[in-house]
Amino acid sequence: MKKIAKENLPKLFAEVSAAMDLFTPVKMADVTNWGLWDDSRVADLDTLKTVKSPKDVFFPQCQTLYMVHHDDNGFEISPMKLTEKPFCVFGIRPCDVKALTVMDQVFLNQEPVDTFYKARREHAVLVSLACHKPAQTCFCKVFGTDAAAPDADVAMWKIDEFFYLEAQTEKGTAWLDQFADAFEDAEGAGDKIAKEQDSIRSIVESLPYTHLSLEGWGPGKVEEKFNDPHWKELSDACLACGTCTFVCPTCQCYDIKDFNTGHGIQRYRCWDSCMYSDFTLMAAANNRLTQMQRYRQRFMHKLVYFPENNNGLYMCVGCGRCVDKCPQALNIVKVIKTMGKENADV
Amino acid sequence: MSEECLCHNDKYVRDALIPQIGIIQKITQETPDVRSFQVIKPGGGKLIDQMPGQCAMICAPGIGEAMFSITSSPTVKEYNEFSIKECGELTTYLHGLHEGDQILVRGPYGNHFPVEDKFKGKNLLFIAGGIGLAPLRSVINYCLAHREDYGTINILYGSRSKKDLVKLEEIQNVWEKAPNTNVYLTIDREDPEWNGHVGFVPTYLKEVGFDTDLTAIICGPPIMIKFCLQGLTELGFSKEQVYTTLELRMKCGIGKCGRCNIGTKYVCKDGPVFRCDQIDELPQEY
Numbered sequence: 001m002k003k004i005a006k007e008n009l010p011k012l013f014a015e016v017s018a019a020m021d022l023f024t025p026v027k028m029a030d031v032t033n034w035g036l037w038d039d040s041r042v043a044d045l046d047t048l049k050t051v052k053s054p055k056d057v058f059f060p061q062c063q064t065l066y067m068v069h070h071d072d073n074g075f076e077i078s079p080m081k082l083t084e085k086p087f088c089v090f091g092i093r094p095c096d097v098k099a100l101t102v103m104d105q106v107f108l109n110q111e112p113v114d115t116f117y118k119a120r121r122e123h124a125v126l127v128s129l130a131c132h133k134p135a136q137t138c139f140c141k142v143f144g145t146d147a148a149a150p151d152a153d154v155a156m157w158k159i160d161e162f163f164y165l166e167a168q169t170e171k172g173t174a175w176l177d178q179f180a181d182a183f184e185d186a187e188g189a190g191d192k193i194a195k196e197q198d199s200i201r202s203i204v205e206s207l208p209y210t211h212l213s214l215e216g217w218g219p220g221k222v223e224e225k226f227n228d229p230h231w232k233e234l235s236d237a238c239l240a241c242g243t244c245t246f247v248c249p250t251c252q253c254y255d256i257k258d259f260n261t262g263h264g265i266q267r268y269r270c271w272d273s274c275m276y277s278d279f280t281l282m283a284a285a286n287n288r289l290t291q292m293q294r295y296r297q298r299f300m301h302k303l304v305y306f307p308e309n310n311n312g313l314y315m316c317v318g319c320g321r322c323v324d325k326c327p328q329a330l331n332i333v334k335v336i337k338t339m340g341k342e343n344a345d346v
Numbered sequence: 347m348s349e350e351c352l353c354h355n356d357k358y359v360r361d362a363l364i365p366q367i368g369i370i371q372k373i374t375q376e377t378p379d380v381r382s383f384q385v386i387k388p389g390g391g392k393l394i395d396q397m398p399g400q401c402a403m404i405c406a407p408g409i410g411e412a413m414f415s416i417t418s419s420p421t422v423k424e425y426n427e428f429s430i431k432e433c434g435e436l437t438t439y440l441h442g443l444h445e446g447d448q449i450l451v452r453g454p455y456g457n458h459f460p461v462e463d464k465f466k467g468k469n470l471l472f473i474a475g476g477i478g479l480a481p482l483r484s485v486i487n488y489c490l491a492h493r494e495d496y497g498t499i500n501i502l503y504g505s506r507s508k509k510d511l512v513k514l515e516e517i518q519n520v521w522e523k524a525p526n527t528n529v530y531l532t533i534d535r536e537d538p539e540w541n542g543h544v545g546f547v548p549t550y551l552k553e554v555g556f557d558t559d560l561t562a563i564i565c566g567p568p569i570m571i572k573f574c575l576q577g578l579t580e581l582g583f584s585k586e587q588v589y590t591t592l593e594l595r596m597k598c599g600i601g602k603c604g605r606c607n608i609g610t611k612y613v614c615k616d617g618p619v620f621r622c623d624q625i626d627e628l629p630q631e632y
Binding site: 068 | 367388405408433435568593595597598602603605608609632
């Protein structure tokens, strides 16, 4: 166990960023999002939820795959270089760590492997901060995440004005060793952390969605849930803005597009949303014509199709971002409750 | 797709999303709006080793990328052929290309028709409408190349008019002359240049009245597939005997971008070939 005083963090960040890319939550224009740290920026470790999840760091919102140049001899394809150097993601929350294991199912555990994502995952050191003040919209416990015990290379707790860090993997140990000078020894802090964990877990128990039941969802429910009459009324107010998919840490659908740089064609992929009407639009037809169908697709994918294909793993981690951000208050909690066992008003 | 890429770290194979360069060796105008493109590697040779029914992504940089079925049989070792109907932005661009021009290709993607097991020893009935012949042609030519492995081959093919029949020359010169092979052609409307059958494919299907010992493979416009399925059911076929292909919008081709997801399946990797009883298990969203 190591510790570092809050006031010494900028010094640690300077050392880390001299050695490797360092991503932290950064506040800009009153909004906290993940960014590359440099000494002009102040890491914001107090805000519980970044607006967008750190999936950006591993699966960028826009990412060039390859360039195509064209001359008299024809095309020349230049694939983009993959990440080759270690980098650090400092302050990632337990639900967002869990979200990476969900995305791993798509990008790493189903052939063919996504090499761009794989390179990012393999070179990342995750330093995860426990959630000391979980919010009313948090429901990570429903999906098996413990907000008090981050499951990452290094687990971190903030108690009073100190951050306590414990390595949980070889990669985490090596990272703490690499920057050993920045830390103080904190053997014997176990009791203090256990007490803090108790406090976190008791807050989690008191949150309104913590005991949300997933009964009625999951593998084997395709026909029953697809034909449920509630989809219509639930989706009526949906604006098709796609905010839920963009703030979601597990939504991984993407588009591949072209950008003409003037010197060549950049083929890039970018986040896309199943909520948009052109997501499935073809020259001949569109197989999901109504917003009800698109809305249903998103939740069926997260709560039925994905779990059926991935041993019961849900494509939701209970981060609550969609609960916070949907302008029409149409969120996954409402869907789970309305069509699940609880069938209660939210 | 496992060749090493020089631009990438040794640990990684070339990403599946990165295409290869293909040279259009030959273009054939099949019908007023269908052209066939023979594609080879730069310097010659076949670009993709596929099985019948598998697809490939074709990209025109700056225009777009889409999935097309590989029309040529795997037994053709010199090139891959794609029969493409002009109907959208990318296909219109492709129709404007010339022999010798380059395109980008990646694949093969998806499953294939079960020519090595379920079809073996069976009497087959191929039912195609319009450009729907494209994916079936690879199976038909594969079966004809391994003639002794299959029973009677029946081919029922129809289009709007005579000039819309894709690969008519091959049908008349090769398929109609093949051993133990019956070809039934039809067009939608009367045509002075046509002395064959006139009428829609599903109607002709019932008129001929095929035996129920056949394994049927259907490809064509959704409405034709629907009525052919009804027709086959009326003739006494069960859904386990009938195969078809699905087609939805795709971007990655490898089951990750999410577009072609229906229920627990991704048409790009779990399809495009489905048995009709398997399709019945999917949510009605295709």
